Amino acid sequence: MIKTIDFLNSIPLLIISVSAVITILVGSFYKKSTKYVYAVTLIALIAAIYYSFGYLDKEYLIYNNFLRVNNITTLFSIIALFAVLLSTLSAKAYIEKEEINFIEFYSLVLFSTAGMLIMIQSYNLITVFVGLELMSISFYILTGFLRKRIKSNESALKYFLLGAFMTGFLLFGISLIYGITGSMSYANIFQDTSVFKNPVFLIGSALFMIGFFFKMGLFPFHLWVPDVYEGAPTTITGLMSTAGKIAAVGTITPFIVYTASDNFRLIFSIIALLTMLIGNVTALAQSNIKRILAFSSIASAGYILVGVAAMNDLSIKSVSFYLLAYTLMQLGAFIIVSLIEKPAEGINEYRNVDIEDYKGLARTNPQLAIPLTIFLFSLGGIPPLAGFWGKYYLFYAAIQSNLIWLSISAILFSVISLYYYLKIVVYMWFNPPANGDVYKIDSMPSLSILIAAFLTFLFGIFPQYFFALFKTPFK
Amino acid sequence: MFADYGQILVFMLFAIAFVAIAFFVALFLAPKKPSYSKESTYECGEDTEGETWVRFNVRYYVVALIFIIFDVEVVFLFPWAVVFKELGLFAFVEMAVFLIILILGFVYVLAKGDLQWDKPQPVIPELKRQIFKVDSN
Amino acid sequence: MPDINTILFYIFAFLIVSFSFIVVFAKNIIYSAVSLFVTLFGTAALYILLRADFLAITQVMVYIGGILILLIFGIMMTTRITDSEIKTTNLSSVPAVFVSAGVFVILIIVLLTTKWNINPPVENDVTVNRIGNLLLTTYLLPFEIASVVLLIALMGAAMYARKK
Numbered sequence: 047m048i049k050t051i052d053f054l055n056s057i058p059l060l061i062i063s064v065s066a067v068i069t070i071l072v073g074s075f076y077k078k079s080t081k082y083v084y085a086v087t088l089i090a091l092i093a094a095i096y097y098s099f100g101y102l103d104k105e106y107l108i109y110n111n112f113l114r115v116n117n118i119t120t121l122f123s124i125i126a127l128f129a130v131l132l133s134t135l136s137a138k139a140y141i142e143k144e145e146i147n148f149i150e151f152y153s154l155v156l157f158s159t160a161g162m163l164i165m166i167q168s169y170n171l172i173t174v175f176v177g178l179e180l181m182s183i184s185f186y187i188l189t190g191f192l193r194k195r196i197k198s199n200e201s202a203l204k205y206f207l208l209g210a211f212m213t214g215f216l217l218f219g220i221s222l223i224y225g226i227t228g229s230m231s232y233a234n235i236f237q238d239t240s241v242f243k244n245p246v247f248l249i250g251s252a253l254f255m256i257g258f259f260f261k262m263g264l265f266p267f268h269l270w271v272p273d274v275y276e277g278a279p280t281t282i283t284g285l286m287s288t289a290g291k292i293a294a295v296g297t298i299t300p301f302i303v304y305t306a307s308d309n310f311r312l313i314f315s316i317i318a319l320l321t322m323l324i325g326n327v328t329a330l331a332q333s334n335i336k337r338i339l340a341f342s343s344i345a346s347a348g349y350i351l352v353g354v355a356a357m358n359d360l361s362i363k364s365v366s367f368y369l370l371a372y373t374l375m376q377l378g379a380f381i382i383v384s385l386i387e388k389p390a391e392g393i394n395e396y397r398n399v400d401i402e403d404y405k406g407l408a409r410t411n412p413q414l415a416i417p418l419t420i421f422l423f424s425l426g427g428i429p430p431l432a433g434f435w436g437k438y439y440l441f442y443a444a445i446q447s448n449l450i451w452l453s454i455s456a457i458l459f460s461v462i463s464l465y466y467y468l469k470i471v472v473y474m475w476f477n478p479p480a481n482g483d484v485y486k487i488d489s490m491p492s493l494s495i496l497i498a499a500f501l502t503f504l505f506g507i508f509p510q511y512f513f514a515l516f517k518t519p520f521k
Numbered sequence: 522m523f524a525d526y527g528q529i530l531v532f533m534l535f536a537i538a539f540v541a542i543a544f545f546v547a548l549f550l551a552p553k554k555p556s557y558s559k560e561s562t563y564e565c566g567e568d569t570e571g572e573t574w575v576r577f578n579v580r581y582y583v584v585a586l587i588f589i590i591f592d593v594e595v596v597f598l599f600p601w602a603v604v605f606k607e608l609g610l611f612a613f614v615e616m617a618v619f620l621i622i623l624i625l626g627f628v629y630v631l632a633k634g635d636l637q638w639d640k641p642q643p644v645i646p647e648l649k650r651q652i653f654k655v656d657s658n
Numbered sequence: 659m660p661d662i663n664t665i666l667f668y669i670f671a672f673l674i675v676s677f678s679f680i681v682v683f684a685k686n687i688i689y690s691a692v693s694l695f696v697t698l699f700g701t702a703a704l705y706i707l708l709r710a711d712f713l714a715i716t717q718v719m720v721y722i723g724g725i726l727i728l729l730i731f732g733i734m735m736t737t738r739i740t741d742s743e744i745k746t747t748n749l750s751s752v753p754a755v756f757v758s759a760g761v762f763v764i765l766i767i768v769l770l771t772t773k774w775n776i777n778p779p780v781e782n783d784v785t786v787n788r789i790g791n792l793l794l795t796t797y798l799l800p801f802e803i804a805s806v807v808l809l810i811a812l813m814g815a816a817m818y819a820r821k822k
Contacts, residue, residue, distance in 0.1 A: 575734075576734065576735060582735060585728050586815045599715075601793070604790035604791050604794065626812040630812065
C-alpha cells in the first residue's frame with residue numbers, strides 16, 4: 047500500500063513527473079506555447095532541486111521499499127537535476143536555431159529526468175530497470191530529434207539498437223540475481239552476504255553491471271559513444287554525457303561498493319585503465335570537437351571507475367565530487383559548442399564543429415573563448431579548477447586502497463589528455479581567425495555558461511564547500 | 522486448471538493433424554495435369570499485375586504501435602478486473618491513473634493528427650492554353 | 659517412463675530451439691519472422707508447464723498477437739522490398755560464435771553446479787488473482803511507471819512516423 051507520507055518524501059520526483067505529463071497535454075493542443083512550457087520546465091527543475099536539498103541527512107524507504115532516500119541518492123539526484131537544469135537553460139537558443147522548437151523536447155527532457163531520479167533512488171531491481179528504460183527511451187528519441195539531418199537519425203538508430211541489446215543483458219542479470227536470492231529488493235539481496243560468492247550471483251551481477259557500463263561508456267562497451275555523441279543534437283549530447291552518466295554512475299556505484307569484494311578490484315582497475323587508454327589516445331587523432339568531447343567523456347568514465355575500483359569509504363564521496371566537476375566543465379563546453387555550431391538547412395553533417403573553425407576565436411568572440419578555455423583547463427585537470435580536485439579525490443581514493451599503479455597511470459593519461467585540450471586552446475588564442483563570424487549569444491545560454499564557469503572556480507578554490515553540505519558522513 | 526490446457530493441446534494436435542491429413546490425402550489422390558492457366562496466379566480471372574510484395578504505407582505503423590500499447594494495457598487490466606471487488610476504490614483510482622496516462626498518449630496522437638489519413642489531393646484539370654480567343658472589345 | 663510433463667517439456671523445448679535456429683540462419687527475413695511465431699508459442703507452452711498461466715496468456719497476446727505482427731509490418735514497410743529479396747547476413751560470425759559458445763558453456767556449467775531453490779508447482783493454482791493483488795498493492799510504483807514508459811514510447815513512435 048502507498049501512504050501519503052510516501053508522496054511527501056518524493057516531492058522532486060512528483061514535481062518532475064507531473065510537469066512532464068502537463069507539458070504533453072499542453073503540447074497536444076497549443077502548439078505556440080513553447081515559451082510557457084520552457085518556463086514551466088525550468089521552474090519544475092528549480093523546485094525539484096530546492097526540495098531535494100530538504101532531504102539531505104534524512105533516511106527514508108518509500109513506496110513499499112521500492113525507492114530509498116538518503117544522502118547518497120539525494121546527492122546524485124541533485125547533481126543530475128542540476129545538469130538537466132543547466133542544459134535546458136541553454137537548450138532553447140539551440141533548438142530555435144535548428145528549428146526543432148517543439149514542446150515534445152521539453153516533455154522528453156522531463157521524462158528522462160524522472161527516469162534518472164527513479165534509477166538513482168531505487169532500492170529494488172525492478173525500479174532500476176523501469177527507471178533506466180524511461181531515461182533511455184527518452185534519450186533514444188531525443189538523439190534523433192533533428193529529423194531533417196541524416197546524421198542525427200543514424201545515431202538514434204545506432205543508439206537504440208545497441209541500447210536495446212544491452213537492456214537484454216541487464217534483464218538477464220536481474221533474472222539470475224532473482225533466481226538465486228529469490229528477491230529483487232536490495233534489502234533482501236544485501237542481507238545475506240554469503241550469496242555474493244555464488245557463481246550465479248556473480249554472473250548475474252556481472253551482466254547487470256554490463257548494462258550500466260554500456261550507459262557509462264566504459265571500455266569494451268564504449269564504441270557507441272563517439273558516433274552517438276557526434277550525431278545527436280549538441281544540447282542533447284551535453285545532457286546525455288552528463289546527466290545520463292550521473293544517473294548510471296549513481297545507480298551502480300552503491301551496488302558495486304556493497305556487493306563486490308576485494309577480489310574484483312583488479313577487474314575494475316583493468317577496465318578503468320583500458321577505458322582511460324582508449325578514450326585519451328583516440329581523442330588525440332580527432333578533429334571534430336564533438337568527437338573530442340565524446341572521447342573525453344569516455345576517459346572521464348575511466349577516471350570515475352578508478353574511484354569506484356577503490357571500493358572504500360572515499361569512493362562515493364570522490365565519485366560524486368568528480369561528477370559535479372565533470373558536469374560543470376563538460377556541459378559548459380558542450381553549451382559553447384552548441385552556440386558556435388551553425389544551422390544549415392538540408393545538409394547531413396553538422397556545420398562549424400571542426401576545431402579548425404575555432405581558430406582565432408579569442409579575437410573574434412572572447413566572451414566564448416574565455417569560458418571555453420576555463421572548461422578545457424578544468425577537464426585537463428589544471429589547478430585551481432574543479433576538475434583538478436575531482437581527479438585528486440578519485441586518485442587519492444585509489445591510493446588508499448593500494449592501487450598505486452592505477453593512480454599513476456591515471457595521472458599519466460591525464461597528462462596525455464592535456465595535449466588535445468590545449469590544442470583547442472592554442473587554436474583559439476594563438477591562431478589567426480578562420481572566419482570573422484561573431485556569434486550571437488542569448489541571455490539564457492550566457493547565464494548557464496556563467497553559472498558553470500563560476501562554480502568551476504568556486505569548487506576549484508573551495509572544494510570543501512561541497513562536502514560541508516552533508517552533516518552525516520557517507521557510508 | 523492444468524487439465525484445461527491439456528484440452529487446448531489436444532485441440533491443437535487435432536487441428537494440425539486435420540490440416541496435415543487433408544494436405545497429404547490431396548497430394549496422393551488428386552490427379553496432376555498441370556497447364557499454363559492452372560499454374561498462373563489466380564486473381565478473379567484478371568491478368569496479374571506487378572509484384573506480390575508491395576510496400577505498405579507507413580501510416581499503418583502508427584496504428585499498429587497504438588494497438589501494441591493498448592494491448593499491453595489490456596494485459597494489465599485482466600488481473601485488475603479479477604481483484605477489483607476485493608480492493609475496491611483504491612484499485613479503481615490506481616487503474617484510473619494508469620489509464621489516464623495512457624489515454625494521454627492517445628490524445629496526443631489524435632491531436633497531432635497522426636491518425637488522420639492524407640486525403641488524396643484531387644487534381645483538377647486546368648487549361649493552360651486558351652482555346653477560344655475572347656474578344657476583349 | 660517419464661511423466662507427461664517431462665515429455666511435453668522436451669517436445670516444446672526441441673521446437674523452440676530448432677525454430678530459433680531457423681530464425682537466426684534463414685536467409686529470407688520473412689521466414690525468420692514466421693519461425694519466430696513457433697518459438698514464441700513454444701515459450702508460452704513452457705510457461706503453462708510451469709503453471710504460470712497468466713504469463714502464458716500475456717505471451718500469446720503481446721508477443722504473438724502484437725509484436726510479431728508489428729515485426730512483419732516493419733518488413734512490409736521497408737523500401738526496396740520489391741526490388742530485391744530482403745536477406746540477412748552476418749559480418750563477423752567467427753568472433754560471434756566464440757563469444758556465444760563461451761557464454762553458453764559458462765551458463766551450462768553454472769546451471770548444473772548450482773543448488774537452486776526449487777518449489778514444486780502448485781496444482782490448480784490460479785495466478786491471476788495473486789498477480790492482480792501484488793500489482794495493485796506492493797508493486798504499484800513500477801506498475802504506474804510502466805504506463806509512463808508506454809506513453810513516451812507511443813509519443814516517440816508517433817513523432818518519428820510523422821511526416822516532417
